[in-house]
Amino acid sequence: MRDFFYSKKFKVIVCVLALLIGVTLYTVKESSSDPGNSVIAKVFAPVQKLATNIKNEVEESLSVITNAKQYYEDNKQLRAQLDELYVQIIDYEKLKNENEQLRKVIGLKEDFPDYEFSPPCQIISKTANDPFGSFIIDKGTTDGVSVYDPVITDTGLVGIITKASTTYSRVTTIFSPDVPVGAYCIRNDTTGIVECDAELAAEGVCRMKYIEKDSDLKKGDIIVTSGNSGLFPKDRVIGIVEDIYIEESGLSKTAVIKPVADIKNIQSVFVITSFNGQGENYEEE
Amino acid sequence: MKKNRPLTLKEKRRNLVIKWLLYLLVMAVSFVIMTVSGSIIPLFHIPIAICFAIYEKNELTASFMGLLCGLFTDAACGKLFGFNGVLLTVVCMVASLLFLYVLRHNIVNFLIVNSATTIILGLLDYLFFYAMWSTDVNGRIFVFYTLLPMALTIAVSPFIWVAFRLINKRFGPRREHFMAEQSDDIVRE
Numbered sequence: 001m002r003d004f005f006y007s008k009k010f011k012v013i014v015c016v017l018a019l020l021i022g023v024t025l026y027t028v029k030e031s032s033s034d035p036g037n038s039v040i041a042k043v044f045a046p047v048q049k050l051a052t053n054i055k056n057e058v059e060e061s062l063s064v065i066t067n068a069k070q071y072y073e074d075n076k077q078l079r080a081q082l083d084e085l086y087v088q089i090i091d092y093e094k095l096k097n098e099n100e101q102l103r104k105v106i107g108l109k110e111d112f113p114d115y116e117f118s119p120p121c122q123i124i125s126k127t128a129n130d131p132f133g134s135f136i137i138d139k140g141t142t143d144g145v146s147v148y149d150p151v152i153t154d155t156g157l158v159g160i161i162t163k164a165s166t167t168y169s170r171v172t173t174i175f176s177p178d179v180p181v182g183a184y185c186i187r188n189d190t191t192g193i194v195e196c197d198a199e200l201a202a203e204g205v206c207r208m209k210y211i212e213k214d215s216d217l218k219k220g221d222i223i224v225t226s227g228n229s230g231l232f233p234k235d236r237v238i239g240i241v242e243d244i245y246i247e248e249s250g251l252s253k254t255a256v257i258k259p260v261a262d263i264k265n266i267q268s269v270f271v272i273t274s275f276n277g278q279g280e281n282y283e284e285e
Numbered sequence: 286m287k288k289n290r291p292l293t294l295k296e297k298r299r300n301l302v303i304k305w306l307l308y309l310l311v312m313a314v315s316f317v318i319m320t321v322s323g324s325i326i327p328l329f330h331i332p333i334a335i336c337f338a339i340y341e342k343n344e345l346t347a348s349f350m351g352l353l354c355g356l357f358t359d360a361a362c363g364k365l366f367g368f369n370g371v372l373l374t375v376v377c378m379v380a381s382l383l384f385l386y387v388l389r390h391n392i393v394n395f396l397i398v399n400s401a402t403t404i405i406l407g408l409l410d411y412l413f414f415y416a417m418w419s420t421d422v423n424g425r426i427f428v429f430y431t432l433l434p435m436a437l438t439i440a441v442s443p444f445i446w447v448a449f450r451l452i453n454k455r456f457g458p459r460r461e462h463f464m465a466e467q468s469d470d471i472v473r474e
Contacts, residue, residue, distance in 0.1 A: 024371065027365060037359060052321050130362070136320075
């Protein structure tokens with residue numbers, strides 16, 4: 001065995017190791033790009049896309065059989081909700097008409113005309129064993145996506161781009177403690193920071209911290225982005241307040257927020273590639 | 286009788302190509318399963334790397350396959366490029382030397398080496414990606430995202446051992462026994 005350490009084979013292994021450590025250190029330095037992993041991701045992207053589609057189809061088919069009873073119960077419940085919704089739709093239509101008239105009168109522009117979107121992005125793979133549910137989408141820098149662009153669905157905020165390659169990007173979700181979001185309540189302007197940890201992420205909820213003790217935040221309030229950081233556009237819906245409690249210190253309140261976007265089960269997202277105020281108060285480290 | 290005849294050079298080459306294609310297929314399928322599932326899943330490439338160290342009786346091949354398996358793990362788990370690559374290269378080199386000179390090729394030794402590797406890699410991953418940054422306040426990540434994948438990896442490793450054993454039995458090099466006559470003075474009747 002001792003001869004091995006004097007052999008050419010050992011020298012080759014040491015050289016390869018040194019090269020790999022060099023590439024690794026380069027990746028650490030250039031944290032926004034990941035040349036090594038991007039090669040593997042590029043090669044496997046078509047296969048992963050196909051496998052994801054097959055998996056989704058199989059899951060849906062199996063779900064019909066295994067959850068038949070659950071579906072029956074859900075169906076009954078949904079029919080009841082539908083009846084309620086018909087009533088609400090009538091009210092909504094009235095409000096919508098009123099709103100449209102007001103818009104015309106005041107001359108407000110359409111909501112968020114400053115947004116520029118990437119093409120719809122499909123989720124090609126999910127990160128194995130990641131407690132915070134990060135995933136990879138099939139659009140990259142060639143589609144205008146860049147690092148720190150916000151990621152949304154038609155319902156609400158999902159996360160942020162943390163790595164962008166030419167043909168794919170990694171999305172870190174709002175379940176990650178690395179993505180705190182400045183937020184406020186749309187009803188009463190109560191402000192706070194929405195963040196998360198592994199325990200909450202497992203339950204599919206976040207928490208809004210640093211809420212003033214005297215604020216009248218209620219269950220069911222809608223929380224939206226404040227846009228102060230320059231990372232997220234203002235007024236994108238994050239979630240709904242599920243619970244509120246006073247911190248142990250007694251100085252502030254914390255609210256449990258249920259994200260409106262079904263982050264764990266989404267299959268496609270949009271990336272906002274440009275919006276007014278992007279990067280204004282944010283300095284890249 | 287036909288079964289035991291020595292393989293021709295062409296057959297040996299064909300078997301070698303099929304064997305490596307099957308190896309690559311196992312690695313690729315494992316990678317796709319890991320990236321499609323989106324849940325807690327075994328780190329398939331650790332037992333695969335150890336199997337290479339056992340079945341490819343060459344330290345250099347074992348190290349390179351360890352490197353490749355490590356890079357696949359990095360890509361699937363979204364880790365820093367080269368983190369698992371460096372570790373598995375060293376582990377496979379050591380494992381190859383152990384199986385060449387010290388340990389016997391059996392499933393018990395494979396399970397011991399594989400479990401030790403899984404535990405070391407899992408703990409280092411936890412240390413560098415979560416513990417150092419105080420991300421895991423209540424130990425949830427350690428239990429569900431470090432210990433559970435470790436246990437799953439150890440649990441699936443016998444199946445990977447069996448897969449490699451079958452591939453090698455069918456397409457690996459065969460033992461050929463030669464009987465040489467030592468003397469020309471042997472008198473045959």
